[in-house]
Amino acid sequence: MPMNQPELHCPELTHEYRALLEVTEAIAAHRDLPELFRDLAQRLPQVVPVNFVALSLHDPVQNVMRLQTIQANVPADLIGGHVEPVDDTPAGLVWRTQQPLIVPDLEAEARWPTVIERMKEDGTKSVCIVPLTTAVRRLGAMGFASLEKEAYGETDLLFLQHVGKQVAVAVDNVLHHQDLSHERDRLRLLLEVSESIASHRDLTELFHDLAQRLPQVVPFDYINVVLHDAVRQVMRLWLLVTSEPSTISPGLETPVEESPGGFVWKTQQPLTVNDITQERRFPKLMAMLRENGVQSFCAVPLTTAQRPLGAMGFGSLQRRVYQEAEIDFMQQVAKQVAVAVDNALNSEAALAYQRQLARERDRQRLLLEVNNAVVAHLDLDDLFMAVSACLRRVIQHDGSSLLLCDADSGEWRIRVLDFANNESFVEQGRVETVTWSPCCVAIETGKAAVFHESDLKEKAATSDIARHLLSKGVKSYCSVPLLSHHRTLGALNVGRRKDDRFTPEEVELLSQVAQQIAIAVENALAFQEIATLKEKLSKEKLYLEREIQTEYNFEEIVGESQSLKRVLKDVETVARTDSTVLILGETGSGKELIARALHNLSERRDRTFVKLNCAAIPTGLLESELFGHERGAFTGAIATKIGRFELADRGTIFLDEVGEIPLELQVKLLRVLQEQEFERLGATRTMRVNVRVIAATNRDLAQLVDEQKFRSDLYYRLKVFPILVPPLRERAEDIPMLVRHFVQKFAARMKKRIETIPAQAMKALQSYSWPGNIRELENFIERAVILTPGNDLFVPSSELKLSTSAATSSANSLNATLEQAEREHILKALQESDWVIGGPTGAAARLGMKRTTLQSKIQKLGLTRSK
Template sequence: MLKTSNDSEINDQWQEAIIRISQTLFFQRDDASILSALMPLPIPCRFIDLVLFLPRRHFSCDRDGPRAGPEPDLEQDLPENHSRCVLPVASPRRRFGDVYFTRTDGYHYSQDERAFLRRLAQLLAVALENLAVQDTLRLENEVLRHERDHHRILVDVTNSVLSCLDMDALASEVSKEIHRFFGIDYISLALCENAGENVRLNRYVTHYQAGKPMRREQTRVPLAGNTLAQRALAQTEPLVINLQDEPQWAEDDPHLAAMLREGVHTLCLLPMLFGHKPLGILKLAQYQQGIFSESNLRLLSQITARIAIAVDNARAYDEITRLKDNLEHENIWLNEQMYNSGSFGEIIWKSAAMGALLEQVQMVADSDSTVLILGETGTGKELIARAIHELSARNGKPMVKMNCAAVPSGLLESDLFGHEKGAFTGATTTRHGRFELAEGGTLFLDEVGDLPLELQPKLLRVLQEREIERLGGSKVIPVNVRLIAATNRDLKDMVAERQYRSDLYYRLNVFPILIPPLRERPEDIPLLAKFFTQKIARRMNRTIDSIPGETLRRLSQLSWPGNVRELENVIERAVILTRGSQLNLRLDELQPAASPPVVRPPVPEPAMHRPAPVPLENDETERQRIIQALREANGIVAGPRGAAMKLGVKRTTLLSRMQRLGISPQAW
């Protein structure tokens, strides 16, 4: 025992030792450091060996310091000069283990010394409990930090992909975000596409390689056979494959075989589902092992679910855009409005010549034959085409109009047959052509004589085979369309001059209809003048209920080189100038014409030459002015930079003239 002057001095030494031990213990960060903190302290009770037993581990401490070693046999008999004190290490909430104090100096522990050691064991328990609390807090903090990082990644990826409505941009954003957060080298977004009865995968692949530029590619492959893609689509959980362990998957897949040769071994395939509907697969690959841990797979599955929503959104947006474009085209190029009741709508006639023509219209309407409408500019070829359509069995389907002279030659093929996405610069979406828009109905090709020679064989093929191919595509699309063509040119002469294919001419000329010019049916002119006066006055919110007889007589004497369209222009100008209820048409402007029009299809020569009219603005000249203004305004009609402002007319007036001349703002 320690020799001291008195008991109070011993108690003070023990108290001081307890304080110093407690101050030291609570700054330790692990079990071994707590144990080692006991040894160098000057305590009044000298123990030589100390062993701390905790569940599944123990620590020993002697003059050489603390250590974890083989478990000593503490149950064996002690030597004669050894004594031992065994105490529990326990707090009010839990028991940590036991502590063994062994004395080798030949003395036994006194009652006071045992009390001191019990106090020491209690301090040890408090220190271990404090350490356990710290460990628990550290683990919980690590879990929270990990979850926070995962949530942050999930939010960032979600915000990035859900804002992408274009599929190419979506695929690019997905690869960028996954590479940024996970360092994954190979990202493939494979989307299911239906191609008839078969299913294809549209793959967007991004490959990151150290020291090399990023590589992107897009391919379409059939989904057939026993492939990893089919296996992944058939389940809802991620599929992780090591190609080194299962090389059979690369035997029939050149893409996987190439990856294996490049050293990419570990694959992860995550099925994309939306409402239990498989949309595709997110395929990830990595050179090194261990990237696809359980935690990462859980996060990647959540990211894949967000990508599936983005894919569905992009497809819905693409479908809405396509339908919107179709509606817009139908609004512009299909039936602008339903015409008046009756067999021939707005066809105004009284003459025998028109009566004979409309009899032909009734006869051919019941058939499905191709019709070629001939006539001078402005005779109303589109009205005759509409009448044929309305009297046919196809009247429940659309009639699509296309003016071959109004569309630039470089856009004619795309406009007529459609194009696939990416077929040319600016083709950001798949577009249906006029043949597809007219499915089940009628396609009216106006000014078919202006069709470029290189496109004529393709039109001939459609007439013969009843099928088309979109520009940039390879898929054959069957079409069920009746064709009505119109021209003011002499196609027979063009064939003789090798400006038009003879086989196409014969295909178009199955049932020709020649519309007589207005000068050959003068009895129709008063009816047309009254009709146009009422129509235009109603549009301008005017009331004009009569036309002077002399005006009608003078109108009937003109040769009208511009035909019905020219007559409508003259009436519109007169309505604008009229201030009362009677049409004010200046008679001095209505001089009898003396010469027939220069450009016209072959028709019988007039019986006599008539005087020439006062020069009016030629329809073709007006047409070119409007087209040029639309080009300069990028197709915008109204507004301070619109074509109407450039031409110095009202928006409604310009739209009326564009409709009359068959001009579409979207074509420019």
């Protein structure tokens, strides 16, 4: 039962404010989540009746809710660690809907039986659960339980929501800290891999060692090495280590084009297959893997600085999705393994292998030091000092700086890290303008940007930054973006006065350092937000709370007529695809319900369903509603606005009255349909989305195309799968069911008891043509329920008779007019052809119809030559 949020301005709530302050102090004092929740379990009962405090976090990989910790101030058996599907736990409902939940009496709650039974075993009578959400992401939910029934009211809910906002930032901070710790463990394991490679001369022993170590980071059940045979042009299985007996053995040879290892060797790109049963390439090898129970696998290039050798593969007997970070880690391992394999293949290169291995080991050790320095500092100033010291050891340079966005002003500002002889290339605190600079290139492209003296001279004519760097004697400059959670926080910049270009290895090393700095910067910013008691809600959340309604299915569609069943059959056919659907039908015929049914039956049902009535938005604002705008894009744009397409990413967008979209905007809509990309108003960056489009209209789009009021290419792009919703007059057999449905609905709302519907009234309702379709019927029944004094529905039949009479008269008049016009047109053609019907100059040719058709019409209209 989601609750509204009352304002927290009452004078008598001073005690709650003091408790919130104590909660803030507790968050600042505890870095360990179980300790924090134990503290909260002792403090909160002073304000609200709380006996249990629980933390449930969402696992995005497995899409489950994990009970992270639970603390109690009374004896209890329930502990943390339980894992439940999102839909099987109340915390999952709160996480998904972002609405708080109060269960006043667990005995009366029938949902989530497994979780509820666990809570009842510890004596819990009522619970309150609030979202655990920061401005960056939705983490999960925080629960409060009491041994008393109906323990929580709206004031308690408001207080606990404020507690949840503060705890969410603290939990996010701890998770970031855990990410950094994981990165440190990953680097330590890479260092161990380097040492293992150095200590094993026999590669079989080496891979048995790796098979024990690597699953700590990347789970797998087998690991192999496939090498390219340049003479025979095949890929040969050179080495295989498995946890279970296998029918595949080393020595197996496969043509390059039929081998996943061959694909990786040729493209030098990793290959991931999350579900072998869906893989249609490499059929022979896939059959062998299925025979051995392999469900998922990944292969990464095995390449040294001198040559590509083949591929290193690893797979799982359980179906799983290998994450980007896991694949990146295995690529780092493969780089070291490649050196060992190359050394084994070419013993004469042993000395070069040892040097390469030592460099890699030193590099991993230095990266580990950088990671340790980053983990140890949350304050930005302390962090920059630590990073500066690490950079001096990692790579030779004469100066370094960081470009970060100022949270208050939104401007990009320079932070100096370190410069030799106290001579800086850049000014501390200087605002980076929108003119060209290495930082701009790195931030816009999301990749490292490297410039030599000649490159800076080319830009000197148009760039103040380039001229400034050249005046300071800079000959080589590298700028690396700070990327975190799919956004750019800034850039790391390193410069040299020596004529020494940055090598690809140095750029890669700087990129890895930048990744750790990005996590640390985001962590430090989160730490600052905790100190200032950040209370913000994202615009996406506000929109979703206000407008998005996703609980619809076929149960909302009433009727059993054949025409309706044909429509629902089409819905079931196309729903599970991602194809564009165009819903056609008269006003009020239920096009939006069909669109919602398409969404709810699709694979996108767990994502957002966003609707927009294109006719209800002024033309000047429609582009901003669809695609969003940047701050300052036009007069009145005081803040960045998220567009409907962006909100619907990985979900469905429903464009109602699509025929009303102006021509100048149709081009941009066509691009989104074809390329799934667009730019916000006032922005230069292209945004990509994954959106399914469902459009609806009551207009004749084909006629609009003929009149050049609608683009033909957009029309055909929308008309991939048209669905025609029949008007109510064509499904009269559904009217009784609809009438009963609406009577029950409005009677319950108005607290009336209506038991019967007179047969004569129902007959009158079925005889009426309902030009306004279901919407008109619904409004008519609502009026009838209002007018009904007793248990029998009172239907104002006089309104139906008047309307029916008017409609019949209008139809007869129209038919008469059409018949007279047809008669005169045929008679004119006959007179002009001198009553010659057939032949190239006859009346049939003039009228564009068959001779027999014209003869039939002459007989029907009673036309003779004498007339």
